[in-house]
Amino acid sequence: MSTLSLASPTRGTTRLWANLALVVIGVIFLLPLAWVLFAAFDGAAGYQVAWPTEPTLDNFAAVLTPELTLLPLLNSLLLSAGAASVTVIAAILAAYPLSRYRSRFNAPLLYSILFASCLPITAIMVPVYSLFVQLRLINQPWAVALFLAASSLPMALWMTKNFMDSVPISLEEAAWVDGASAMTALARVVVPLMRPALSVVFVFVFLQAWGNFFVPFVLLYSPEWQPAAVSIYSFFGQYGTVAYGRLAAYSLVYSVPVLALYLLVTRGLGGTFALTGAVKG
Amino acid sequence: MTTGAHDTGTPHIGGPDIGAIGPARTAQRTGARVGDRMTAGRALPLVPAIGLLLIFLAGPIVWAFAGSLTDRALSGPRAANPQFIGFDNFARLFADPVLPLSIGVTVAFVVGSAIIGQNILGLALAVLFRSGSRAVAGTVGVVVVTAWVLPEIVAAFVSYAFLSADGTLNHLLGAVGIAGPNWLYAFPVVAIILANTWRGTAFSMMIYRAALDDVPLEVVESSMLDGAGGWQRLRLITLPMIRPTIFTNLMLTTLQTLSVFTLIWVMTRGGPGNQSSTLPVLAYTEAFQFGDIGYGNAIAVVMLALGAVFSIAYVLSLRAQGSQGGRA
Numbered sequence: 143m144s145t146l147s148l149a150s151p152t153r154g155t156t157r158l159w160a161n162l163a164l165v166v167i168g169v170i171f172l173l174p175l176a177w178v179l180f181a182a183f184d185g186a187a188g189y190q191v192a193w194p195t196e197p198t199l200d201n202f203a204a205v206l207t208p209e210l211t212l213l214p215l216l217n218s219l220l221l222s223a224g225a226a227s228v229t230v231i232a233a234i235l236a237a238y239p240l241s242r243y244r245s246r247f248n249a250p251l252l253y254s255i256l257f258a259s260c261l262p263i264t265a266i267m268v269p270v271y272s273l274f275v276q277l278r279l280i281n282q283p284w285a286v287a288l289f290l291a292a293s294s295l296p297m298a299l300w301m302t303k304n305f306m307d308s309v310p311i312s313l314e315e316a317a318w319v320d321g322a323s324a325m326t327a328l329a330r331v332v333v334p335l336m337r338p339a340l341s342v343v344f345v346f347v348f349l350q351a352w353g354n355f356f357v358p359f360v361l362l363y364s365p366e367w368q369p370a371a372v373s374i375y376s377f378f379g380q381y382g383t384v385a386y387g388r389l390a391a392y393s394l395v396y397s398v399p400v401l402a403l404y405l406l407v408t409r410g411l412g413g414t415f416a417l418t419g420a421v422k423g
Numbered sequence: 424m425t426t427g428a429h430d431t432g433t434p435h436i437g438g439p440d441i442g443a444i445g446p447a448r449t450a451q452r453t454g455a456r457v458g459d460r461m462t463a464g465r466a467l468p469l470v471p472a473i474g475l476l477l478i479f480l481a482g483p484i485v486w487a488f489a490g491s492l493t494d495r496a497l498s499g500p501r502a503a504n505p506q507f508i509g510f511d512n513f514a515r516l517f518a519d520p521v522l523p524l525s526i527g528v529t530v531a532f533v534v535g536s537a538i539i540g541q542n543i544l545g546l547a548l549a550v551l552f553r554s555g556s557r558a559v560a561g562t563v564g565v566v567v568v569t570a571w572v573l574p575e576i577v578a579a580f581v582s583y584a585f586l587s588a589d590g591t592l593n594h595l596l597g598a599v600g601i602a603g604p605n606w607l608y609a610f611p612v613v614a615i616i617l618a619n620t621w622r623g624t625a626f627s628m629m630i631y632r633a634a635l636d637d638v639p640l641e642v643v644e645s646s647m648l649d650g651a652g653g654w655q656r657l658r659l660i661t662l663p664m665i666r667p668t669i670f671t672n673l674m675l676t677t678l679q680t681l682s683v684f685t686l687i688w689v690m691t692r693g694g695p696g697n698q699s700s701t702l703p704v705l706a707y708t709e710a711f712q713f714g715d716i717g718y719g720n721a722i723a724v725v726m727l728a729l730g731a732v733f734s735i736a737y738v739l740s741l742r743a744q745g746s747q748g749g750r751a
Contacts, residue, residue, distance in 0.1 A: 156653065160554035167548065168563035171570055174585040174621060178577070181584075189584040190594040228475075236472035245461030253738050258480055260675075260734035262682030264703040265726035266480070268710040268719035269487035272495065292479035295472060324465065353574035355685045360711070371576050378580060378689065386584070393577045404572045 178397075181390035188386055201391035205377075211395060213366070214373035218396075221283060221358070221369050222351035225290035229298045229347045230340055232291070237302040238328050242311065252303070259296030267360050274361055283367045286358055293357070294347040301346070305339035306332065345407045349400055370396045484727060490720035497714035505717065512721035521697050521705065529681070529701040531612055532619070537680035540620030542673060545627025549635050550657060564628070571625030579689035582618035583607070586690070611691045611699035618686055623679065627672055634668040635661065667744050674737035681730055702726045 173191055181187035182201055184194035205211050240248055270289065271280070279285035309332050317327040333340070355371040362368055368376075374392050381388065491512050495505035516522055548567065552560040570578065585591050586606040593603035606614040638661055646660050662669070684703040687693060693700035693708060700708065702722060710719025 156554050157556060160551045161556055161559045164548070164551050164555045164559050164563045167544070167551075168559075168566050171563075171566045171621060171624075173591055174581045175566070175569060177584050177591060178581050189587045189590045191591045232472040232475055235468035239461060239465050239468055242459065243461040243465050244459045245466075247461070253742070255476075256741070257731075257734045257738050258476065260678045260730070260737055261480075261484075262678065262703070262726060262730045264682040264684040265706070265723050265730060266483040266487060267684075267703075268706050268716060268723050269483040269490055270479075271710070272490050272716055272720070273483050273486050288475065289479045292475040295475055296480075299472060325468070349572075353576070355574075355576045356688075360707075371574065375576060375689070389580060393580055397573050397577050400572060400574055401569070 178390045178393050181387050182394045184387050184390075186387070187390060201387040202395070204385075205388050205392045205395065209365075210373065210377065211370065211392060214368055214370040215396070217283070217367060218352055218369035218371065221287050221290065222348045224284070224287035225294065225351040226344045226347040228288060228291035229294050230302075230344050232295060233298040233302040233343060234328070234333060234336075234340070236299055237306045238324070238332070240299075240303050241306040242314075242324075252300075255296045255299055259300065263293050264356055267356060271360050280361060281363055281367065283362065286361045287351075289361070290351040290354060290357060291347070294350050298343050298347055301343050302336075302340070305336055305343075309335050342407055345403050349403060352400060487720050487723040487727060490717060491724050493717045493720075495716040495720075497711065497716055499714075502716075508717070512717050513724075516718065516721050516725070521700070524697055525700050525702055525705045528612060528697075528699060532616060532683075532687075532701050533677055533680045535612075535616035536619035536623065537676040538673060540616060541623045541627045541676050541680075542669070544620065544624045545629075545672075546631045546669075548624070548628045549631035550661075552632060553635060554653075567628055568625045570622055573622075575622075575685040576689060578622045579618070579686045582614075582621065582686065583690050586614045586617065607691055608695055611695065615687050615690055615699055618690060619680060619683060622686065623676065626679070627676060630668060630672045630675075631665070634665040638664050667740065671737060671740050671744070674733050674740065678730060678733050678737065681726070681733070702729070 177189070177191045180191060180194055183197045183199070184192065185196060185198045185200055187194070187201075240252065274280045274285065274289075277285075313335070314327040314331050317331050318324075322330065352369075353371065355375060358369050358372050359375065362372065365373075374389075374396055377392060378389060492507060492509060493505040494501055494508045494511075496502045548563070552564065555563075573581070583590075587593075588605040588607075590606075592606065596603040604610065606617075642660060642664070643656065646656050651659065681701075682703060683701070684707065687699060687701060687704050688707070691699040693704040697705065697708075702725065706719045706722035706726065709722060710716050
């Protein structure tokens with residue numbers, strides 16, 4: 143790219159040293175990851191990275207049972223999709239007035255929301271537990287989904303509002319002339335235009351909820367409601383020091399949807415970033 | 424390597440888009456016209472979002488303050504009928520030797536893994552990406568980002584395996600004749616710092632890569648004509664130009680690291696003793712292992728106060744950047 147125009151006599155040696163440093167750092171970062179990949183296919187895995195001498199799928203067969211992985215994964219899916227849906231809908235509704243109407247409360251509100259998005263959520267888990275006990279919400283999956291939605295909402299609202307700012311207002315004005323209300327214009331004109339951006343927000347919230355261990359660990363105690371994050375932790379506690387291969391296999395099964403969604407967003411939905419680029423340019 | 428698409432976009436996911444806030448405000452300002460005033464009716468769609476935030480975020484924060492003034496327990500009579508005890512929990516907390524220990528561990532963890540580990544390594548990677556070849560940079564970028572994208576609990580298992588007594592690190596050390604210790608017991612703080620650096624560096628790397636891409640090429644070229652070497656260019660030209668990004672990123676990584684729980688809980692459970700109990704782990708242990716909810720709430724209040732300081736610094740730094748307007 144543009145850096146090519148910086149060509150100079152020392153460029154070759156610089157590049158060599160940079161590549162060498164990058165390879166060293168890359169290998170150090172790769173080693174811990176290699177363990178989970180190799181151990182999952184190794185019938186006699188330990189805690190060190192070792193190429194599986196006799197590759198096998200036994201570890202996967204052992205963990206892919208309804209009570210151990212399938213039901214927890216379904217719970218994870220329901221919790222994450224529920225939280226992401228609530229967050230996206232609430233964020234769209236709230237972003238619209240913030241993006242389209244002027245008020246001296248907008249800036250303070252947006253900065254309070256940004257402030258809230260930075261507060262450590264782990265700090266409030268003890269009071270959240272007390273609150274959930276008081277309101278009789280403890281062990282209620284829908285309430286946990288709402289909490290996950292609320293904890294991602296500040297960031298989602300920021301993203302949605304910034305994306306919405308880049309949708310030209312002239313398109314809605316045409317709809318207003320035709321007598322459409324603001325909400326109709328939002329639903330018929332703005333939301334369809336923002337579909338790629340909104341899927342980015344949805345995936346972002348979904349991934350946060352899917353990977354969250356602490357919240358369901360504190361708020362859900364019935365095994366039948368527990369998501370994969372908690373179920374895999376119980377597995378680690380019970381068998382983690384003996385069944386290394388199975389732990390790795392479970393970790394892989396639980397991580398694959400995350401990696402796939404991340405790839406989908408960064409590669410497949412590239413159009414969204416053109417949208418943000420338009421605002422910045 | 425087909426990593427081209429990876430170069431764009433990634434900084435936007437999982438973290439706030441630092442650059443978008445200022446320009447978005449300008450876009451809003453230019454788009455606003457007379458008749459665009461907010462009215463009560465027009466503000467109605469804000470209700471679900473504000474309701475969720477009030478109940479589930481503001482509620483627990485208020486609850487933390489209120490709960491910290493009671494002797495509420497996890498079970499037993501004091502669970503149903505907690506008594507108001509004023510600031511006794513705080514008096515106990517500030518007299519408890521575990522508090523300075525825990526604050527010390529938290530500071531070591533934040534400074535070691537966020538400020539030194541993630542920021543310096545992330546900046547180094549971003550700088551190296553500009554000098555290294557595209558294929559190498561792309562591949563290493565994917566590896567570093569994978570560690571960050573993995574669910575936190577999986578990253579914790581992976582770190583546990585890597586650093587355990589018969590883990591990969593000790594096997595590598597053994598190959599060169601060093602008998603490695605059991606890192607998780609002998610050096611628990613070092614272990615969690617290494618793990619969090621490994622897991623979190625990608626965030627800083629992506630932020631710094633985007634910031635370096637924004638440094639105008641002419642500035643770099645003219646400094647080369649003046650005979651500045653690579654290190655001088657970085658120290659005198661590039662770093663001062665991305666200083667606002669460095670500050671906001673330091674605040675963000677500090678906040679993220681302050682709230683790390685899962686990684687530490689899986690690797691050491693805060694132990695042995697309380698040797699690796701950061702404040703979130705300590706609050707959990709006091710509230711749910713020792714059953715003292717009131718005391719856990721008091722620790723939560725301390726954490727919230729700490730988090731608020733860094734959040735305010737972060738928001739103010741963004742405002743300052745936003746009001747500077749465009750760089751041109």
